[in-house]
Amino acid sequence: MKTLAPSVLLWLGLLCGMVARAEEPAVPAPGFDCQRAEKVVEHWVCANAGLMQADQRLTEAYRTAQAKPDGDAALAALRAGQLRWLRVRNRCESQGCVAEAYARRTAELQASNRRVLALDGKAFVPVFSRTLAQVNDTRAVHGIPLRRAQPTAIQVELFIDPQDARPWREGGPGARIACWPPDRREGYASRFHYEARSWGDAFRPVERGGRQGFILLRFVLGKDLPLNEDILCTVALTEWLLDQPSQLHLVESTY
Structure with a gap:
């Protein structure tokens, strides 16, 4: 039986490692630094994979909204709306309330992003x-x-x-x-x-x-x-x- 050269074995090992990493599911990450989390709601998000995914979806929708060519007034209104939502989210007293807040805001942003301007x-x-x-x-x-x-x-x-x-x-x-x-x-x-x-x-x-x-x-x-x-x-x-x-x-x- 022919033995593979060490260099070939090295490349095969690297390739298998790359394939294995590619198949690993991506770990959700919220749009803020969990190491600097201060509020109770933020700690809930960082400790719950479902809430982390919800925060990630909202962050993506918000960044898309920020990139829309809608003008300075619309951008200011977007930022003000996001700050109002954060205050509402931070008043939640349960993780269920947090999940509902994320779902509502994400749906609002996604609908706004799809809006057709006449x-x-x-x-x-x-x-x-x-x-x-x-x-x-x-x-x-x-x-x-x-x-x-x-x-x-x-x-x-x-x-x-x-x-x-x-x-x-x-x-x-x-x-x-x-x-x-x-x-x-x-x-x-x-x-x-x-x-x-x-x-x-x-x-x-x-x-x-x-x-x-x-x-x-x-x-x-x-x-x-x-x-x-x-x-x-x-x-x-x-x-x-x-x-x-x-x-x-x-x-x-x-x-």
């Missing part, structure tokens, strides 16, 4: 528009010009054909934007530079003029980018599969 389609005048014949994984639109003298919120919208609608449960396709001055020189520091990215779960579903779409990203000239400057932006769509024509718009935000 946009005005009558006076729709986009800052920039481009029809994309199809998107096979990745598509970049370069040279989008912007300039404003007053602070202005801009949102990146994508409207797709119903035949291309593919629901995703976690993650989803991505979107990126990068902006800089037209006189930027490769290898030299630019006067300003802005980059942002988002993903499917964080997009805001919208309807405009009977068409279904998403707000992919939102940024503010005068905050994220300078005023009174010529700006060129690139928007990139990643991991999309759109066989039918879709419309990409940059629109001044009115909410």
Whole structure:
């Protein structure tokens, strides 16, 4: 019988260990540090696997809500609502009460994350528009010009054909934007530079003029980018599969 070389045995051992670890169920972890838990409710969560999973689900839903391109007022309302919920949770006198509080808040956040925002389609005048014949994984639109003298919120919208609608449960396709001055020189520091990215779960579903779409990203000239400057932006769509024509718009935000 042929004996395997020590190096082969080592690699086999490492491979078996990796497979075994991959099959181990992930240990739930709450969205806070259990080593710093102070309140009775926090100790209950850290000692109960079911409550830890509930906290993990709520944390994921809340982080997705924070990433939605809904504007500063909506983000402030989200934070205020979360603080109110924490006060309610911390008044619980039983673990059953804590579980119910988590279930209610998680359901509220998930429903809010799925909410379709109705946009005005009558006076729709986009800052920039481009029809994309199809998107096979990745598509970049370069040279989008912007300039404003007053602070202005801009949102990146994508409207797709119903035949291309593919629901995703976690993650989803991505979107990126990068902006800089037209006189930027490769290898030299630019006067300003802005980059942002988002993903499917964080997009805001919208309807405009009977068409279904998403707000992919939102940024503010005068905050994220300078005023009174010529700006060129690139928007990139990643991991999309759109066989039918879709419309990409940059629109001044009115909410």
